[in-house]
Amino acid sequence: MERPDASLIRPIALRRHRLPNNLVLAPMAGVSNLPMRLLSREFGAAMGFTETVSAKGLVLGGHKSRRLLETSPREEPVAFQLFGAEPEVLGRACAMLADEGAAWIDLNMGCPVPKFIRNGAGSALMREPLRAAAVIRAMRGSFHGTLSVKMRAGWDERSRNAPEIARIAAAEGAELVTVHGRTRSQFYRGSPDREIIRRVVEAVPEIPVLANGDVTEPQHAFDLLRETGAAGVMIGRGATGNPWIFRAILERARGGELPEPTAEERFRVLERHIGLMRRSFPDDLQLARNLKKYLAAYSRGLSGAALFRTRVNESDDLGEILRLSCDFFDPRRSPSREAA
Numbered sequence: 179m180e181r182p183d184a185s186l187i188r189p190i191a192l193r194r195h196r197l198p199n200n201l202v203l204a205p206m207a208g209v210s211n212l213p214m215r216l217l218s219r220e221f222g223a224a225m226g227f228t229e230t231v232s233a234k235g236l237v238l239g240g241h242k243s244r245r246l247l248e249t250s251p252r253e254e255p256v257a258f259q260l261f262g263a264e265p266e267v268l269g270r271a272c273a274m275l276a277d278e279g280a281a282w283i284d285l286n287m288g289c290p291v292p293k294f295i296r297n298g299a300g301s302a303l304m305r306e307p308l309r310a311a312a313v314i315r316a317m318r319g320s321f322h323g324t325l326s327v328k329m330r331a332g333w334d335e336r337s338r339n340a341p342e343i344a345r346i347a348a349a350e351g352a353e354l355v356t357v358h359g360r361t362r363s364q365f366y367r368g369s370p371d372r373e374i375i376r377r378v379v380e381a382v383p384e385i386p387v388l389a390n391g392d393v394t395e396p397q398h399a400f401d402l403l404r405e406t407g408a409a410g411v412m413i414g415r416g417a418t419g420n421p422w423i424f425r426a427i428l429e430r431a432r433g434g435e436l437p438e439p440t441a442e443e444r445f446r447v448l449e450r451h452i453g454l455m456r457r458s459f460p461d462d463l464q465l466a467r468n469l470k471k472y473l474a475a476y477s478r479g480l481s482g483a484a485l486f487r488t489r490v491n492e493s494d495d496l497g498e499i500l501r502l503s504c505d506f507f508d509p510r511r512s513p514s515r516e517a518a
């Protein structure tokens with residue numbers, strides 16, 4: 179096996195934050211909530227991004243937006259991700275978060291879903307560079323903490339303008355940008371384009387760039403960093419139900435190799451995850467629904483996982499899901515079940 183270049187894993191220095199390494203947890207609606215962020219940090223992620231929060235919802239005092247902002251001093255630094263399209267509203271939302279002590283705010287310019295696009299938010303902002311500039315300017319004007327922007331490669335094949343948008347972001351005061359190497363029209367299809375990420379790195383030498391897309395194994399992080407020259411990597415789906423990925427990358431940089439987690443180890447971490455979730459989801463139904471998002475990944479590769487997933491997906495009953503999990507991950511299971 180090729181020996182990874184350990185120097186690719188390194189700290190990131192920003193004006194107000196110093197990240198001990200360059201592995202970060204991606205913003206994921208419905209997924210990168212406080213329990214998952216805390217768990218990712220325990221496994222070595224340098225920081226995490228919240229689920230995306232509506233700037234308008236926040237300004238109007240919506241309960242949902244509030245819940246998404248749940249945080250803990252144990253996860254600092256954390257970036258609060260906002261979405262929206264109106265400069266004034268984004269500026270006000272930043273001022274509110276600043277008043278409440280937020281130290282890092284991220285702008286969502288990557289989300290491809292129609293609900294966002296219809297309102298000119300998410301990756302739709304990449305089609306309107308002037309509006310994007312005005313939004314970032316308004317955010318910068320009312321917020322003195324760390325400001326970052328997350329984008330895609332561009333809108334579609336004909337408009338791969340991430341380097342231009344990154345230059346605008348940096349000029350308006352963003353201190354870090356993340357690039358998911360797919361266009362909006364690709365959604366999650368195809369492979370992320372590393373070349374466009376490399377071009378963004380070259381376009382904004384004054385600020386760090388995080389490369390994002392399809393890091394699901396430790397070696398992918400080294401490949402992405404080497405091929406793009408990015409300062410760090412952001413990991414989303416590859417860390418969902420798999421916090422070990424952060425520890426495994428750090429271990430690989432030290433020349434070691436972490437074995438695949440056993441069923442027993444997975445169960446131990448799953449219990450920890452559920453413990454953290456109990457504090458964030460007092461309601462059993464909500465907890466059950468959120469838990470289901472991670473169980474597929476926790477069970478991946480173990481024999482009987484497909485049946486376990488089917489059963490879990492048929493239920494919204496927390497007690498039953500916990501029972502199924504106990505049975506499936508039973509530490510007394512035979513070692514041969516872990517080989518698959």
Ligand SMILES: Cc1cc2nc3c(=O)[nH]c(=O)nc-3n(C[C@H](O)[C@H](O)[C@H](O)COP(=O)(O)O)c2cc1C
Pocket residue numbers: 204205206207208209229230259286287288289328358390391392393412413414415416
């Ligand atoms: C379930 C899910 C929710 C997501 N929600 C957000 C979001 O709220 N804000 C955002 O900027 N990106 C969001 N993304 C995109 C991820 O941050 C990331 O860019 C994308 O998944 C590619 O990285 P990955 O291959 O490591 O998952 C989401 C992705 C997934 C799978």
